[in-house]
Amino acid sequence: MLESIIQNIINALQWGSFYALIALGYTLVYGVLTLINFAHGDVFMVGAYIAFFVSTFFLSALALPGWVALALCIPLTMILTAMVGVTLERIAYRPLRKKGAHRLYVVITALMCGLILEHANLAILGASRKAFPPLIEVHVYNIGGVTFTNLKVAVIITAILVFLFLHWVVTKTRVGMAMRAISYDKFAVPLMGIPLDQIIVVTFVLGSGFAGLAGLLFAMSYPVLDPYMGALIGWKAFIAAVVGGIGDIRGAFLGGFLLGAVEIMVVAFFPSTFRDLIAFSVLLMILTWKPTGLFGIAKTTKI
Amino acid sequence: MRRILNVLLISSIAMMLAVPAMAADTIKIGFNIPMTGDIPKVGESSKRSAEMLKADINGAGGLEVGGKKYMLEFVYEDNEAKAESAVTTALKLIERDEILAMIGPNSSKQAVPAGQIADDNGVVMVSPWSTNPDTTLDRPWVFRAAFLDPFQGPVAVNFAVETFNAKTAGVLYDLSNDYSKGLAEIFKDVFETKMGANTVLAFESHGTKDQDFSAQLTKIIATKPDFIFVPDNYNQVALIVQQARQLGYKGEFMGSDAWGSSELMTLCGDVCKGLHFSTHYAAAGATGATKVFIDRYTAKYGETPDDVAALTWDATRVVLLAVQNAGKLTGKLKKDRKAVRKGMQAIASFSGITGNMKFDDQGDPVKCAVVVQISQTGEFEFKKSVCP
Numbered sequence: 001m002l003e004s005i006i007q008n009i010i011n012a013l014q015w016g017s018f019y020a021l022i023a024l025g026y027t028l029v030y031g032v033l034t035l036i037n038f039a040h041g042d043v044f045m046v047g048a049y050i051a052f053f054v055s056t057f058f059l060s061a062l063a064l065p066g067w068v069a070l071a072l073c074i075p076l077t078m079i080l081t082a083m084v085g086v087t088l089e090r091i092a093y094r095p096l097r098k099k100g101a102h103r104l105y106v107v108i109t110a111l112m113c114g115l116i117l118e119h120a121n122l123a124i125l126g127a128s129r130k131a132f133p134p135l136i137e138v139h140v141y142n143i144g145g146v147t148f149t150n151l152k153v154a155v156i157i158t159a160i161l162v163f164l165f166l167h168w169v170v171t172k173t174r175v176g177m178a179m180r181a182i183s184y185d186k187f188a189v190p191l192m193g194i195p196l197d198q199i200i201v202v203t204f205v206l207g208s209g210f211a212g213l214a215g216l217l218f219a220m221s222y223p224v225l226d227p228y229m230g231a232l233i234g235w236k237a238f239i240a241a242v243v244g245g246i247g248d249i250r251g252a253f254l255g256g257f258l259l260g261a262v263e264i265m266v267v268a269f270f271p272s273t274f275r276d277l278i279a280f281s282v283l284l285m286i287l288t289w290k291p292t293g294l295f296g297i298a299k300t301t302k303i
Numbered sequence: 304m305r306r307i308l309n310v311l312l313i314s315s316i317a318m319m320l321a322v323p324a325m326a327a328d329t330i331k332i333g334f335n336i337p338m339t340g341d342i343p344k345v346g347e348s349s350k351r352s353a354e355m356l357k358a359d360i361n362g363a364g365g366l367e368v369g370g371k372k373y374m375l376e377f378v379y380e381d382n383e384a385k386a387e388s389a390v391t392t393a394l395k396l397i398e399r400d401e402i403l404a405m406i407g408p409n410s411s412k413q414a415v416p417a418g419q420i421a422d423d424n425g426v427v428m429v430s431p432w433s434t435n436p437d438t439t440l441d442r443p444w445v446f447r448a449a450f451l452d453p454f455q456g457p458v459a460v461n462f463a464v465e466t467f468n469a470k471t472a473g474v475l476y477d478l479s480n481d482y483s484k485g486l487a488e489i490f491k492d493v494f495e496t497k498m499g500a501n502t503v504l505a506f507e508s509h510g511t512k513d514q515d516f517s518a519q520l521t522k523i524i525a526t527k528p529d530f531i532f533v534p535d536n537y538n539q540v541a542l543i544v545q546q547a548r549q550l551g552y553k554g555e556f557m558g559s560d561a562w563g564s565s566e567l568m569t570l571c572g573d574v575c576k577g578l579h580f581s582t583h584y585a586a587a588g589a590t591g592a593t594k595v596f597i598d599r600y601t602a603k604y605g606e607t608p609d610d611v612a613a614l615t616w617d618a619t620r621v622v623l624l625a626v627q628n629a630g631k632l633t634g635k636l637k638k639d640r641k642a643v644r645k646g647m648q649a650i651a652s653f654s655g656i657t658g659n660m661k662f663d664d665q666g667d668p669v670k671c672a673v674v675v676q677i678s679q680t681g682e683f684e685f686k687k688s689v690c691p
Contacts, residue, residue, distance in 0.1 A: 004525045007550070129566065131541075152549075222515065223541075224514075224541050229514070232512040264518040265518075272507040272518070272522070
């Protein structure tokens with residue numbers, strides 16, 4: 001019994017890591033722009049596909065060993081995915097923002113961008129799934145009946161490092177200070193000489209870059225890629241971000257792990273048929289108790 | 304100038320009027336298949352197989368019905384592997400495209416709801432791949448080319464008990480898929496009747512879009528079953544088997560016919576080698592007409608036909624046979640559709656490439672199943688044949 005609980009904690013940490021990594025992207029953009037970037041789940045999907053093409057290229061065209069390919073794949077995937085995110089901001093969100101469109105329209109635009117990414121992928125690459133090539137050899141370790149793989153540990157550690165990095169960026173750097181300032185008042189801040197657009201681009205670079213990293217790790221852990229893979233996990237990561245308190249880095253991180261843990265533990269102790277029913281009821285109760293999420297601060301709308 | 308225009312106008316109107324007259328010489332069959340969505344390979348196989356058959360018949364001058372040759376026209380519509388889309392696709396085919404009969408949907412998740420539409424509208428529907436009993440149950444217009452889950456379930460149970468010496472089992476299935484859920488329940492009933500109560504140690508489910516099965520698998524593995532029965536689509540099988548191995552499970556798996564896609568091995572790779580599943584036919588080691596079909600398909604498309612391809616071939620041929628049995632086509636859609644249904648019932652026995660079949664009262668074929676093992680080269684090798 002004990003080992004099965006520890007096993008499930010490891011499972012939950014791995015699964016929660018993905019929610020956390022994606023939720024961080026939601027929360028960064030929301031924190032700065034108060035925009036719910038619903039295309040984020042699909043940016044994650046694009047990241048997984050970019051990782052697929054980059055790694056296949058390194059493995060087959062250049063015949064590099066797996067670990068070299070991985071080492072090259074990580075920065076390249078992050079850069080390319082960040083470019084996708086920035087492009088979205090540039091062609092879809094910025095024009096609307098410049099015209100002073102209501103937030104609602106930007107959110108709908110984001111939803112459409114997500115669908116465009118999905119269906120463009122479907123049209124270009126076809127509907128058949130891609131199998132992600134194994135980059136590193138997966139070792140299975142067994143300690144006292146609890147099994148884990150080197151990949152699982154790497155995923156969990158990466159999620160924690162990314163959180164620490166982003167937390168540091170937001171709280172300790174000048175860019176982070178500018179982000180928080182824009183979040184506080186985006187009309188007064190540009191008057192102080194802070195370049196609004198550049199800070200927003202940095203936000204999208206960070207959010208999308210780590211979505212790309214999440215895509216790469218996800219593809220390594222679950223090596224079957226399809227155009228819709230980002231939709232559901234993106235929605236759930238959004239829920240995680242809301243439960244954690246959207247706009248707060250710690251909230252997204254904890255919310256991601258919380259959702260992962262709730263989903264896994266419900267299956268572990270109840271019939272798996274009820275998983276989503278129980279999992280989301282728990283989250284609903286958390287939100288009823290604390291409507292702004294675990295770390296959220298209630299804001300009043302200024303007129 | 305005006306004169307020329309007038310001539311052009313008149314001749315184009317004449318052309319338009321002439322089209323329906325020409326259309327009377329074609330037979331339209333609709334295909335309600337998943338070309339995108341969860342199982343796009345299934346749709347692709349169906350389409351490839353149908354195209355090959357169409358080329359054969361149209362190449363020979365068309366299908367002869369009542370002394371007259373008709374050209375075939377196949378209409379392929381994508382149902383996105385969704386239940387609701389399968390319904391709208393069926394309606395579109397029946398009403399807009401005015402098809403004579405419908406092939407598909409393939410998987411039970413879509414075939415069960417689409418079957419209702421076909422039955423209500425009085426159009427013959429033949430599902431190539433659906434194995435859930437509800438597809439044809441009490442629907443006189445709906446037929447199928449595959450065997451049923453109540454037959455496939457016992458095949459899996461008996462094979463596992465004999466080959467793995469299994470006394471206990473674990474089950475992991477897709478809750479939102481009629482096929483998977485139905486088969487899992489039948490399996491559980493049959494296994495527990497045979498081996499005693501509570502011998503299915505774990506009975507766990509997941510959702511269609513899930514990618515992480517670690518919690519369910521941890522629970523199943525903790526009960527230490529002799530094997531795990533996974534009646535899931537091939538894309539999920541790839542993830543389930545891999546994750547089970549990463550959780551330290553070393554035992555056997557038993558699969559069902561939804562495993563049998565040529566894409567299984569590209570997605571699953573080495574971890575799936577050596578596993579068994581029950582299916583409709585085994586491509587490796589086939590003889591006779593089946594071998595001819597396999598060779599031609601392989602030559603044309605560069606891959607071994609999976610069982611959906613073979614079953615679509617059979618299903619389409621059954622429908623065409625029924626059309627021929629109808630005797631004569633009047634061009635009146637309602638009357639012809641009725642005649643096709645009479646033609647279906649008139650088929651005493653049909654020798655297809657997936658085995659001989661005859662249809663019972665419910666429109667289900669009585670035919671054999673095979674159990675195959677995935678070989679070290681990734682081929683589906685014949686292991687055992689089980690007949691009703």
